[in-house]
Amino acid sequence: MAAQPAPRDGAPPHGPPPAAALRRGTLGVADIAFFVISAAAPLTVMAGTSPLAIGAGGPGAPVGYLLAGATLALFAVGFTTMARHVRNGGGFYAFITRGLGRPAGFGAATVALLAYNGMQIGVYGLLATATQDALRAFCGIHLPWPPIAVAGVLVVWYLGHRSIDFGAKVLGVLLVAETGILVLLAGGVLLHGGAHGLALDSFTPGNVLVPGTGAVLAFAFAAFTGFESTAIYRYEARDPARTIPRATYLAVAFLGLFYAFVIWIVIQAVGSDRIVRAALHDPAGLFFTATTEYVGSWAAGLMHLFIVTSILASQLAFHNAINRYVLAMAREGVLPAAVGRVHPRHRSPYLAGAAQSLLAILVVVGFALAGADPYQQLLLWMNTPGMLGLLVLQAITAVAVPCYFRRFAHQEGALRTVLTPIAAAVLMAGALWLVIAKIDLMTGAPPATNTALVLTVPAAFALGLLGARRIRRSRPEVYAGFAAEPDEDEETAPDPGEEATARTP
Numbered sequence: 001m002a003a004q005p006a007p008r009d010g011a012p013p014h015g016p017p018p019a020a021a022l023r024r025g026t027l028g029v030a031d032i033a034f035f036v037i038s039a040a041a042p043l044t045v046m047a048g049t050s051p052l053a054i055g056a057g058g059p060g061a062p063v064g065y066l067l068a069g070a071t072l073a074l075f076a077v078g079f080t081t082m083a084r085h086v087r088n089g090g091g092f093y094a095f096i097t098r099g100l101g102r103p104a105g106f107g108a109a110t111v112a113l114l115a116y117n118g119m120q121i122g123v124y125g126l127l128a129t130a131t132q133d134a135l136r137a138f139c140g141i142h143l144p145w146p147p148i149a150v151a152g153v154l155v156v157w158y159l160g161h162r163s164i165d166f167g168a169k170v171l172g173v174l175l176v177a178e179t180g181i182l183v184l185l186a187g188g189v190l191l192h193g194g195a196h197g198l199a200l201d202s203f204t205p206g207n208v209l210v211p212g213t214g215a216v217l218a219f220a221f222a223a224f225t226g227f228e229s230t231a232i233y234r235y236e237a238r239d240p241a242r243t244i245p246r247a248t249y250l251a252v253a254f255l256g257l258f259y260a261f262v263i264w265i266v267i268q269a270v271g272s273d274r275i276v277r278a279a280l281h282d283p284a285g286l287f288f289t290a291t292t293e294y295v296g297s298w299a300a301g302l303m304h305l306f307i308v309t310s311i312l313a314s315q316l317a318f319h320n321a322i323n324r325y326v327l328a329m330a331r332e333g334v335l336p337a338a339v340g341r342v343h344p345r346h347r348s349p350y351l352a353g354a355a356q357s358l359l360a361i362l363v364v365v366g367f368a369l370a371g372a373d374p375y376q377q378l379l380l381w382m383n384t385p386g387m388l389g390l391l392v393l394q395a396i397t398a399v400a401v402p403c404y405f406r407r408f409a410h411q412e413g414a415l416r417t418v419l420t421p422i423a424a425a426v427l428m429a430g431a432l433w434l435v436i437a438k439i440d441l442m443t444g445a446p447p448a449t450n451t452a453l454v455l456t457v458p459a460a461f462a463l464g465l466l467g468a469r470r471i472r473r474s475r476p477e478v479y480a481g482f483a484a485e486p487d488e489d490e491e492t493a494p495d496p497g498e499e500a501t502a503r504t505p
Helices: 029-040 042-048 050-083 092-100 102-138 145-161 164-192 213-222 227-236 240-270 275-281 283-294 297-332 350-369 374-405 414-437 439-443 447-474 476-480 496-503
Strands: none
Touching (some): 029 297, 042 050, 042 102, 042 240, 042 283, 042 297, 050 092, 050 213, 050 283, 050 414, 092 297, 092 374, 102 374, 102 447, 145 350, 145 374, 164 240, 164 297, 213 414, 213 439, 275 283, 283 297, 374 414, 374 439, 374 447, 414 439
């Protein structure tokens, strides 16, 4: 392995200080849930993409988000059950390695790096356009998008450079702000009774079973991206065997119910008979118009601001997730050992964060020099492979769960280890097919571009397979230790950073 194990108790008191490690036992259920829900960016999803889902599926759109949440809850059953047994911090690739073998694990690791970086870097284009809208609304000024995007990279880098508990506090504040403005809209609509009185026709079969339901499901599954990242915070979680499952279920339940509720609210605000026309006519302004009518123009102004902070929160959550994937792979010996270093004070993977931020700046500058549009190209062309990659990883992980549990005796029931994961795998495969079939609605790009974006994911997996073969030949010890379990006492070992502090005169 690339990284040496941290010194245990009994190390010479006057020897070299132990290597810094991630801050153990820092994150509770709410902290991890904040990271996961913030990565999904609820306000940005609702104001930015749900109008497109409404325009495609009509008044029955809320049910699509409930169905997506139910499918991911099924996936979470097997995922969290396996998380109790697999203590490696590598998330998806560790699970897939343990269930389907090392070659598949290497492929999954490559896809994970593509997916998380694609999701995170692409959204800097959305951050730039949202900030331009906010500056125009508040100050009446226009700034070019590249400096805004680069400034966003630097802000996210700084927040990720700080300690994980600092990041959790920031995300908590930002998440309350972005959900709070949507709750305010909901309160206004409920108090006024909507456009024609409150109705539940969104949940009737006639409005749900329509040709556009497939498109709604495609948008809905994309809206949950990032919820699975609970497992990569294992080393920083308090009592991870309990914290990770609870945070996962909390995130899925909140997102599914909140999305469906807010979409139902905006349908009530406009009226079921007019919602499709309104969503198609002005998708970007649908939520702002409803907020202005039912709450006030001041609230619509705040919504512009909170969309910017929502995107920043999402960026920070993805940035932290990427850093921990890179840290895990560096300590596996797959990536350079330097990016596996942890800051001695903040206890963050600071070099991984610096490398990821540098990559983001290079991509943003490259798109800017090419004269690309920050939304149509930087956002959509980077995000689409990212979203597809995460769906692929979820589907493969669902298959890996029963394969893993059939290899040894355990006390987990067949419902958790076989039936539910198989059902989730089938449903996730269906979701993946729906998203690919409706990819033109999500990108607005020509067929050749969409084909290239879709093929990026299997190409990344194939690259990982080739990497596995090369490492197996050239560094067999790294290959043999890939996604291996940590020492039995690693999670309960004394925190080396705290030991170093205690010994400092």
